[in-house]
Amino acid sequence: MKRVAVTQRIFPELIEELARRYTLVDNQADHGLGAAELAARLRDCDAALITAGEQVDDALLAACPRLQVVSNIAVGYNNLDLAACTRHGVAATNTPDVLNEATADHAWALLLAAARRVTESDRFVRAGRWQRWEFEMLMGAELHGSTLGIVGMGRIGRAIARRARGFGMRVVYHNRSRLPAVQEDGAIWMATEEVLRSADHVVLVVPYTQATHHLIGAAQLALLKPTAVLVNIARGGVVDDAALIEALQQGRLAAAGLDVFENEPRLDPRFLTLDNVVLTPHIASSTRATRRAMARLAIDNLADVLAGKRPSALLNPDVWDCRRR
Numbered sequence: 334m335k336r337v338a339v340t341q342r343i344f345p346e347l348i349e350e351l352a353r354r355y356t357l358v359d360n361q362a363d364h365g366l367g368a369a370e371l372a373a374r375l376r377d378c379d380a381a382l383i384t385a386g387e388q389v390d391d392a393l394l395a396a397c398p399r400l401q402v403v404s405n406i407a408v409g410y411n412n413l414d415l416a417a418c419t420r421h422g423v424a425a426t427n428t429p430d431v432l433n434e435a436t437a438d439h440a441w442a443l444l445l446a447a448a449r450r451v452t453e454s455d456r457f458v459r460a461g462r463w464q465r466w467e468f469e470m471l472m473g474a475e476l477h478g479s480t481l482g483i484v485g486m487g488r489i490g491r492a493i494a495r496r497a498r499g500f501g502m503r504v505v506y507h508n509r510s511r512l513p514a515v516q517e518d519g520a521i522w523m524a525t526e527e528v529l530r531s532a533d534h535v536v537l538v539v540p541y542t543q544a545t546h547h548l549i550g551a552a553q554l555a556l557l558k559p560t561a562v563l564v565n566i567a568r569g570g571v572v573d574d575a576a577l578i579e580a581l582q583q584g585r586l587a588a589a590g591l592d593v594f595e596n597e598p599r600l601d602p603r604f605l606t607l608d609n610v611v612l613t614p615h616i617a618s619s620t621r622a623t624r625r626a627m628a629r630l631a632i633d634n635l636a637d638v639l640a641g642k643r644p645s646a647l648l649n650p651d652v653w654d655c656r657r658r
């Protein structure tokens with residue numbers, strides 16, 4: 334039987350299914366594995382089901398000569414060195430589409446929470462500070478009728494834009510290439526700087542690459558309106574966290590809603606001291622239904638490769654004809 338490693342705890346029934354088809358290699362880790370642990374776990378495996386917390390690079394692939402496929406249970410794949418995967422003949426896959434709606438919902442949860450000061454209000458009530466009702470208490474930003482800026486108008490960005498219609502918001506966006514009108518659905522394409530300048534609130538949904546590293550730094554934050562909310566559900570590193578903290582401290586934007594951070598989970602402790610930031614621990618796709626669909630797709634991708642069938646979400650198609658078998 335083929336040997337399959339699973340690096341995170343996932344649904345027990347899916348583990349049972351895998352165990353019926355393959356020899357499973359210790360699958361009960363409930364934390365991201367470091368390089369040495371990961372190499373030890375994958376050394377004799379034919380396939381690996383991993384999450385965005387694990388790094389797949391040249392050294393790992395060289396240490397795992399049997400490995401045919403790394404199946405990432407995530408849509409983002411900046412943890413995978415795709416060129417190295419292709420060089421080593423290893424297929425790499427991800428989980429697109431199945432998480433679009435849940436992730437878009439979470440972007441809205443952060444936008445609403447930050448704009449309407451939900452977590453700050455919660456802390457206020459819990460601290461026993463609500464002594465009397467005051468007319469000007471915890472005033473937030475109006476979303477209805479305002480302009481939402483979306484940087485990264487892929488499938489998740491478009492799901493976020495669809496929800497904006499229900500809030501009566503105008504949508505402006507930036508994407509490397511302008512979308513066809515049917516996908517724009519009334520949204521207006523602009524350069525990133527223009528989006529930052531003209532939107533009332535901005536959501537970041539770009540993949541993390543060298544080109545998007547610190548896409549939002551001090552200079553870009555300075556373009557935002559002082560009343561703006563910035564939401565990042567993309568990846569840590571797309572925003573320069575130190576610059577964002579400074580901007581939030583100085584009131585150069587109203588608030589931020591953040592699901593991802595540089596060096597997560599060890600985020601900059603200054604975030605914890607700020608009232609105008611809503612923090613979630615990289616859970617944008619974390620609903621039961623969506624996590625199940627992601628795991629299901631990742632298992633199907635892995636099983637396809639092991640069965641010699643091209644998987645639907647192959648990230649490095651060049652590998653196919655020269656893959657390890």
Ligand code: GLV
Nearest residue numbers: 406407408409618
């Ligand atoms: C989560 O961050 C993902 O990329 O799926």
